[in-house]
Amino acid sequence: MAEPMIADHIVEYPGGYTRSIGPAISRYLTGLRDGRILGVKSKTAGVLVPPVEYDPNTSEEIGGSDDDWVEVGPAGTVESFTWVRRPRAEKQPFSQPFAFALIKPDGADTAMLHAVVVSSPDDLSIGMRVMPHWKVARSGSVRDIEAWVPLPSGVTPPAAPPRTVNADGEGAVTGLIQPIKLHYTISAGVATTRYLDGMAQGKIAGGRAPGSTEVYAASRGTDPKTGEPTSIDVDIADTGCITTFCVVNIPGLSALAPPVPFVSAHVLLDGADNTIMALIRGCEAHEVRMGMRVKAKWAEKLTRTHHSLEWFEPTGEPDAPYDDYKDNL
Amino acid sequence: MRNVGVISYATSAVARDVVHNEIEIIVPVLGEAIERSTIPKADIGFVCSGSLDYLFGGPFAFVAGVDAVGAVPPIRESHVEMDGAWALYEAWCYIQTGEVDSALIYGFSKGSSGDPLELLTVQTDPYYTVPLWPSMSDMAALQARAFMHRTGATERDLAEVAARAQRNGMSIDYAVRADANANADALLSGSPLVSDPLRESDIFPVSDGATVIVIAADDVARKHCARPAWIRGFDHRIDPMGFGVRDLSRVASATKAAQKANVSAGSLDIAELHAQFSHEELMLVEALGIDPTKTSVNPSGGPLAANVLMGAGLNRIGEVANAITAGGANRGVAHVSSGPCLQQNLVCVLEGE
Structure with a gap:
């Protein structure tokens, strides 16, 4: 076989993942925006920071009344820590080495996770006293605390400076947006590599398992009916018929999405026993029908990607009879 | 049943x-x-x-x-x-x-x-934890230090676990990290710190x-099967999501699951523990009440020798079952964990007849 197909791949939510946060988290993040750390009282676990909606031992609802809430800190005590030697700058708070720590704010009964900035891991210890260093541009996020820093003995932590950002006006913080961007290097595998190599030659590669007569276009490596490897390579025609289709009228968000209306169809290729999904062009959307004979339209510049096969377009041949594709619907 | x-x-x-x-x-x-x-x-x-x-x-x-x-x-x-x-x-x-x-x-x-260390952060609390994006090893390190602080366990104790895992890894044919000559001294001097106190060798490959x-x-x-490995006890339990809500230096849910699965009802010839970080083995030995002088702990090397995520927990059950079916063991316990800092724990007691 040819060189394995390996490609970079990113999973990302455009604009970030938008979350509603509910009353307890709202109160906490609103407090951080306003430069205060709030905890919620519970009957069995004391003052919880960060707050939760239910007592962790009894599941009793907590935080429903203003009296259930108490300001804690701002000074706190480190209960555990780790030194992050190679920060993940895209996601973590700092690009220089820093500490993650569990910090119990004064007046709280639980510790919270946050970053601590010191110049060396030797400056960290369990029991050390720390205070928050607040951002001025606060928007209602745990990142409104830039980091915690050592609190020298005898020093009173200063109040948070006035904030410079008005998020959600002056009302409560009601949501958060979390960017998520995940990086991968994907190996296509033997069967898909062969399919993509075919794409670079303007051919549709398929496979068949020794124990079956059925040929699978764009096989992922097995006969999905039996799980047997499709170890026999079969080249498949780039002509076939439409089995079923959908006229899409909703514009896609992706830059790759075609202008609407467009037709997305299942195409049963000649010589294959499964359908592949493809765009249909070369005719008006309302002309597309089941059984319509189509042929692949290849890109001018063929590459080792699925984009080589741009779409299918009508051949003008008579429609395939229903019996020819009824088992593939 | x-x-x-x-x-x-x-x-x-x-x-x-x-x-x-x-x-x-x-x-x-x-x-x-x-x-x-x-x-x-x-x-x-x-x-x-x-x-x-x-x-x-x-x-x-x-x-x-x-x-x-x-x-x-x-x-x-x-x-x-x-x-x-x-x-x-x-x-x-x-x-x-x-x-x-x-x-x-x-x-x-x-x-x-x-x-994986960066990726698996998506399984944590999206409001309080994900915005800071601690890696899995960062979170594990917070637990390691809390455990070491409570028990007096040292970085050398962790390195001993890691070295034994690499030596035991020689006994399986799917080891990703195995070395017959691995020893704590070499790891303490040669394996770089990643998330203090955890070194590369304390973290699964x-x-x-x-x-x-x-x-x-x-x-x-x-x-x-001539000698099936019978499931005699099976339970899984979970601890709260907030790191500060539970005592990170202990694994309460593993202890509870072990009680429910009747781990202590008989002697244990083998224990396969889903310790993806070296300190987790020490914590789990304590949480499950295992006596390492009487029970062979992670003879396969455990997740420090090979850790196919979503498969390595199943490996623990498979390794205990293999030992029983082969006749080398009669009763054993498999432990599997999910989530950061051993948050969720499954315990399976297997026995021959």
């Missing part, structure tokens, strides 16, 4: 497989496990898998997995977005209903497709592969 036994186990792991996709990784292992079970595939009553889309890098990893099994005529199938050990728990429950007598369970992933187990009830198990 029906007696359910492990009758077949197969597994694979390599550091990085650039040639095969997930389906192609599962197929040979699945074939080996089914053949070893001697039950024709069509006669297996239920199929259940464990996988994670975030490791796959796309939706419906488990649907791809089904292509490796074959689903015509339609099979009874289910899936957990967790380690395959929880799929085995589901299958065990299903067999208890009497609807089926046997089940095929598998877990798989290609950890090398991404950076990234692995690609699959794990497959076949279980069966009563006479079906006896018919197909």
Whole structure:
């Protein structure tokens, strides 16, 4: 076989993942925006920071009344820590080495996770006293605390400076947006590599398992009916018929999405026993029908990607009879 | 309760497989496990898998997995977005209903497709934790230090665990990190710190592969296996999500699960613990009440030798079952964990007869 197909791949939510946060988290993040750390009282676990909606031992609802809430800190005590030697700058708070720590704010009964900035891991210890260093541009996020820093003995932590950002006006913080961007290097595998190599030659590669007569276009490596490897390579025609289709009228968000209306169809290729999904062009959307004979339209510049096969377009041949594709619907 | 036994186990792991996709990784292992079970595939009553889309890098990893099994005529199938050990728990429950007598369970992933330590942060609290994005090793390190502070365990104690895991890894044919000469001194001086106090050698090696187990009830198990490893106790428990809400220096949910699974009801010849970080082995030995002078702990090297995410927990059950079926052990415990800092814990007691 040819060189394995390996490609970079990113999973990302455009604009970030938008979350509603509910009353307890709202109160906490609103407090951080306003430069205060709030905890919620519970009957069995004391003052919880960060707050939760239910007592962790009894599941009793907590935080429903203003009296259930108490300001804690701002000074706190480190209960555990780790030194992050190679920060993940895209996601973590700092690009220089820093500490993650569990910090119990004064007046709280639980510790919270946050970053601590010191110049060396030797400056960290369990029991050390720390205070928050607040951002001025606060928007209602745990990142409104830039980091915690050592609190020298005898020093009173200063109040948070006035904030410079008005998020959600002056009302409560009601949501958060979390960017998520995940990086991968994907190996296509033997069967898909062969399919993509075919794409670079303007051919549709398929496979068949020794124990079956059925040929699978764009096989992922097995006969999905039996799980047997499709170890026999079969080249498949780039002509076939439409089995079923959908006229899409909703514009896609992706830059790759075609202008609407467009037709997305299942195409049963000649010589294959499964359908592949493809765009249909070369005719008006309302002309597309089941059984319509189509042929692949290849890109001018063929590459080792699925984009080589741009779409299918009508051949003008008579429609395939229903019996020819009824088992593939 | 029906007696359910492990009758077949197969597994694979390599550091990085650039040639095969997930389906192609599962197929040979699945074939080996089914053949070893001697039950024709069509006669297996239920199929259940464990996988994670975030490791796959796309939706419906488990649907791809089904292509490796074959689903015509339609099979009874289910899936957990967790380690395959929880799929085995589901299958065990299903067999208890009497609807089926046997089940095929598998877990798989290609950890090398991404950076698992960074990726798995998406499983944490999205409001308080994800915005800071502590890696899995950062969070594990917070627990390691809390444990060391309470018990006096030292970095050397961790290095001893890591070195033994590498030596024991020589005994399995799917080790990703194994070294017959590994020793604590060399690791303390040569293995770089990643998330203090955790060194590279205290952290699981990234692995690609699959794990497959076949279980069966009563006479079906006896018919197909000379010495099934019978499941005598099975339980799983979870601790709260907030790191500060629980005592991070202990694993309360593992202790509870061990009590419910009656771990202490008899002597243990073997314990396979899902310790993905070296301190976790020490914590779990304590939490499960294991006496390491009487019980062989992670003789396979455990997850520090090979850790196919979503499959390595199932490996723990498979390794204990293998020891029992081979006759070298009579009673053992398998432990499987999920979530950051050993948040969720499954305990399975296996026994020969």
